[in-house]
Structure formats: C-alpha cells, structure tokens
Amino acid sequence: GESVGLHLPTLSVQEGDNSIINCAYSNSASDYFIWYKQESGKGPQFIIDIRSNMDKRQGQRVTVLLNKTVKHLSLQIAATQPGDSAVYFCAENIRSGGSNYKLTFGKGTLLTVNP
C-alpha cells in the first residue's frame, strides 16, 4: 500500500554539525513533497517543499533533495542549532484525479541537537 517512511526514527547531532534526515516514499504518483518541523506542543511548521520535476531545492540553512529513481527524499540542515531540535516529518502529495489530492505524512524523525 501507500506509505511514507523514515529511515531513522531518532537523530542526535552536535551543535554546529550538519544534519541529514531521510525519508522513503513508495507512491510513484506523488508529485509534491513537503518537510515540516514540529516542536513539542505545537502544530507542524512548514520548512521547505519540492515538486517532482526538481531534484534539489535550497532554503535558508536547509536543502531538500529528491531522488525519484529510488523514491527517496532528504532534508539537510546546515550548522544545526539547538532551536532545530524537533520532530521532522516528510509528507507526499498524491493526486487521485481532477481536484482530488491527499497529503500523506510519514512517522517523523526526532532530531536532538546537543550544545
């Protein structure tokens, strides 16, 4: 069935290091992907998105890479800071015809940044 999963449920890094969070998806019909950050007690916060016709997109300190061949998505955070500590979700947008679509979230990766 359709699934969006993460290779690493937890990731611990030192402040200043770069972080890489990975995500595998299984639906080749997915045409749009989003990374969200969720801090404790808050709703998911948009970080960066990428369309399926791209393989890389950069934001401020974050880069998303998309490899459609192996259905893999990654989020790279440069110079990780304590404020980056949160759960990170990848989400895939699947179109099912016409205006029908659905954003499906993976389970999430807990990123802990050690000072």
Place this chain on the structure above:
Amino acid sequence: EAGVVQSPRYKIIEKKQPVAFWCNPISGHNTLYWYLQNLGQGPELLIRYENEEAVDDSQLPKDRFSAERLKGVDSTLKIQPAELGDSAVYLCASSAGRGENIQYFGAGTRLSVL
C-alpha cells in the same frame, strides 16, 4: 498576520461525552483540513473543505464524528460520543487553494478521554 487558530488547546472529558473543536483558518484561505495526530505519528487527514463543501471526508468516522464549515470560514469538528481511543491531538490546517499549496497548521487541541 494571524495563523490558524484553534480552541480549546486542551480538553479532558469522560468517555461517552460529546466534545467540539473550533478552527479559524488564515484569512483568505479557502481550503481547510482537519487532521488527527496520535502520539509519535504523523497527522492523518480526517476531512478537507473547499470553501463550505466537504470534498474529502473518506477518513472521517461518520458514526461519531461530524464537521461543518457553514460560511466557508470557521469550522467545527465534533465527536459524539467520545471513546477512549479518540484521545489524540486534533489539528486544523488551511491553504490558499488546491494541490501544491502549502498547508499551515494550528497548534492543535489535545483531547484526553477518560
């Protein structure tokens, strides 16, 4: 600019009681979503509105859950009667339109059913 506003932030009720959650989306956003989030899991879509029309409610347990968005702005999600397994965070999100538009989430309502 105000984000998506949800209330209450927390709700504790006994099983079999009714409960309602309220959401005010970002101004101008036509699309509104209700999600359920269990601990340690990603959000799962319950229902999606385009203006006042529920265009996807396939994941909404209609025997006990209901939702409305009468004027195409605010929305209410109701559970009646609540069960122990309904304990979760209920998230509301909104987006400017269809498809690839970014969904912006509220802080959620944490429901505990005792």
